Amino acid sequence: MTTTVSGRPAAEDDRPEEPPPGDPFDRDVLPTPKGASRALLRSLLAPARGRVRLAAVLLLLQQAAVQAGPLLVAYAIDSGVPAVRRHDHGPLVAVAAGYLVCALASGLLQMAFVRLAARVGQDALLELRGRIFRHAQALSIDFHERYTSGRLISRATTDVESIRELLNDGLQELIGVALSVLYVSAMLLWLDPATGGAALLSFLPLALLVRSYRRRSLIAHRRRSTAIAAVIVKFTETMNGIRPVQAFRRERANDADFDGLNRVHQRTNTATALAMAHYVVCSRLVANSMVAAIVVWGSYRVADGSLALGVLAASVLYLRRLYDPIDRLGMFLNTYQSAAASLEKIAGLLARRPSVREPEAPVALPVRPPGRPGREVVFDGVRFAYRAGAPVLPRLDLTLRAGETVAVVGSTGAGKSTLAKLLARFYDPTEGRILLDGVPLSALAGPELRRGVVMVTQEAFLFSGTVAENIAIGRPGASRAEIERAAKAIGAHDFITALPDGYDTDVRKRGGRISAGQRQLVAFARALLADPAVLILDEATSSLDIPGERAVQRAMRTVLRGRTAVVIAHRLSTVEIADRVLVMAGGRVVEDGVPAELARGGGHFAGLHRAWRDSLV
């Protein structure tokens, strides 16, 4: 499953290298434990077991009411007519009353069934959506970096949609088919065991057909689900990057790429429909030939007197009805297999365990003695490598004293961001541990961890909602006064009040109207509101102008007092407020000291500092 840019000369060599075969992420098939999809469906329906049974009973009663209609007609003609001729209107009144009851019963029961079934289905969907969402949120960053947002969206939307179809109509179809087959088989066997037996024999080839259809269509539906996920990935990527798409005239190239993915989906769609067509033709052929054979056989038995003519006539009529549900069964199987393919993908997602796990026996952080600022951080023999790569941090032993503001500098790839992400527990170290006041990060429960450590990144993502709500992510339930205080502290208050609705301005689609610098200020305010013991700032001021940056720095002098701070910055202006500087290179700390001293020395930092001074003009 690849998206490559096409229609370009000499592009052939620049195509992205194909992923190694067998990487489940690239083929959008995560390993799913056997039977997991069925277990998932069962667990979704389990709480509604009683309702499912009740629905089945309603449907049975409804069918009984429907089937009573022809019986009443027969009774009316056989007994009603003679009675009327005798001027006895009793049977006719009974028929009228009976018909009225049946009509009302079949209508009302149908209504009750539809409503009940919808409830069962919607409750299961609510649970399923919630589970996917919760699980996706719980999975670690490394999972998200590989799975892509488009696929997750596809799991939570189109895959849920195909399960919705099953839950919506599946129950009714299934019960309908089963009832009708049972009823007709019973009638046939009762009329004439031989004919009935022969008819039942025909179920054998039909069962084989059903089996082969299920296999074929599951494969087709699997491909379809993967194909639509690829379409969604491309779609979201384009819409989220619409500015560069338009500015670089990517529209036509994108049309071509999208067309490729879209056509794959079209083909898989056609394949599922063809599998269904194949099944319908074959099973109809089996059924219709069976009818012909039984009729001929029956006729001979009538001829030699072993079968009554009336019985043959009746059997033949029932025989035809026996095979009526074939199409409906096909439809049901189609929705079922489509749902099964989606369930499989969802179950695969739900089976992923977060690589950064919640502790089983969480430990609480020691109570901070009053007056002691922040918390102490210890990197104890930490080694870290991204999947299948050389170690980014070969070995790191480091102690950040409580209340210290530490600046981390170094060139791209030196391991600064990795250090920050490990401290924020976006990843767990490959070896070694990170201690917060002596407690390993991995032993802290989520909420406890976030009271301890919060990270502000360079990409300041805004969620749709108001500015105030976006700041309140730092601490849900914060009052407006607290939110404003945080914004004022960081110098964001002025621009926010200048917005059309002040703090209640809707940032709309990912903050389209708020400039990058302003967004960083909002992200800062968010972090301040969270009031963590350890604050990590990962290039969090890159888009600010100089007065903005200066305001932030002034604010930080007060804000960082009372907590431990790790500041990653390529603008050394930030370093001025630090108590200590770490210079990193190749995943190791190569210089460590007080900024002023390092700047005076002849090391790496001194060079950086000089270059920065010069850049200020």
Added chain:
Amino acid sequence: MTVTREPSSAAPRPGRHSAVRSLLRLWPYVRPVRGRLVVGALSAVVASCLGLLIPLTLKWIVDGPVAGRDPSGVWLGGLALLVLGVAEAGLFGVRRMIVAGPLARVEADMRAALYARLQRLPVSFHDRWPSGQLLSRATTDLMLLRIFLSFPLTFLLVNGVTIVVGCVILLQQRWTLGLVLLAPVVPMVVLCSVFEERYARTARKAQDQIGDLTTVVEESVLGIRVIKGFGRHRGQERAFRALSWRLRETELRKAGLLGTLWALIVILPELAIGAALVLGVVEVGDGELSAGTLVAFLSTALALRWPVESIGFLLAITNESATATDRFFEVMDTAEASAGDAVATAPVLAGARVKDAGLRLEGVWFRYPDAPEDAPPVLCGVDLSVRPGETMALVGATGSGKTTLTALVPRLHEPTAGRIVLDGRDITGLSRERLRELVAVAFEEPTLFSASAAENVLMGAPDAGEERLLAALAVAQAEFVHELPQGRRTRLGEQGLSLSGGQRQRLALARAVIGEPRFLVLDDPLSALDVHTEALVEAALREVLATTTALVVAHRPSTVLLADRVALLSRGRIAAVGTHHELLHTHEEYASLMSGPAGPEGGDPR
């Protein structure tokens, strides 16, 4: 966290049209496959007719050869049955096979059309519409339409015809009883139209709610680092839960409506059949009607039961499809980025005097089209002239409209008033395609696409060769791509390796310069670079800028020094133009914007 409703300005809904009117708009997409659809429908009709012949043949066998003990007749009958059966199976298969491909194609075509349109809609459209709403239109809505075209549409026609024919037969058999049976038609039509109205509204609501849900999912995946960083899964989950709960309520309301409709559609005809039965029995008793006619009449009536009952869910899915169609056309009807595209482009410099060359903004006003009435415009009368070959830095406080101004040059947004002139030509007179060929942009937030590193850069100049690629990478100091796991073929973007902000910014810069564009617009292109790299990029960029007309948004003196002159944007206007040193000494606001933290006095910035 609340989720934005679909903006009302984006989706004007002038009193819903009828379902039929909406669905008829699908015709252009269905047209190319109409032949196949008609053949498919015809084979369905023929197959149904053959299906009706089978019971007749059975009756003939039982009454004829079997009763008459005629073995050859039995074989003949059996053979006839087999032939009919095979033909029926074959035709049903043909119907499915013949429409499978075309209907998948209709869905794909509509999706491609939607995607193509969305790519070409102005950026302001995308600012207004939550992307989940767009995505749900492209997926669930279109899937529903394919399903609708494949079965319900055919059934609607076939069952409708069956009902009409059946009624005619009933009236012919006994018009008095027939009228009794037809009695519920009027109330049913009234009730159905009431239902249609309500159901369509609820279905539309459900579809919009799915769109909102999609938006929350998308945001919570894209913003996962923030959510994790603050441990805010619970909050997002609550928002999601509230929305999916609302969706459930809407779906249950839909089911409630559908259930009521089912009840009415089952009960009313049944009551009529019951009444006809009682009347018929009385008439037979009085000798006015033969028992045989009554049986025939009632069998016909009972045979019509399924077609009538099916109307319930067929109406439901028809209405849902109609609202899905509305949703699709809401986007398709939005005017594509207006004028200009059709205009044939003359050579750029034709008729222009040399002094007109360069980039000029004349009295440019801008306010976002959906901004509230009383909000001040972002730009109010910007006049700026960049001479050919000159590099102009654009400086202004955070949020002063610098990024907005740069977006006007490649026409990502349209000025509200005034004009922008490139080499003497109003940019509205150029096709967008041509304009964007002339102007290359590096955005402040560099977006990389799921493609190889080299492809990402080559997007700026699709037919550039090896040499230019290497040169562009060198200018942007982006040679790090050679060190990536698979070199420049390493896949980047969402489906690939994630790079640091600085690395992405350098690739975006390479993308902008590789095309050797006539005009270069750079929005704070070096903000995420460290000092060393910045200095290297600046040195290399100077050579590029020497021959290019450029507008560079700058926050820092180091970037400003790339430029020949600086323009200060303040309160929506150009407050001053001059060299960096001139402005530093003559303009207070500029001095405060540019003086570093270690600057002379570090006074209050505001």
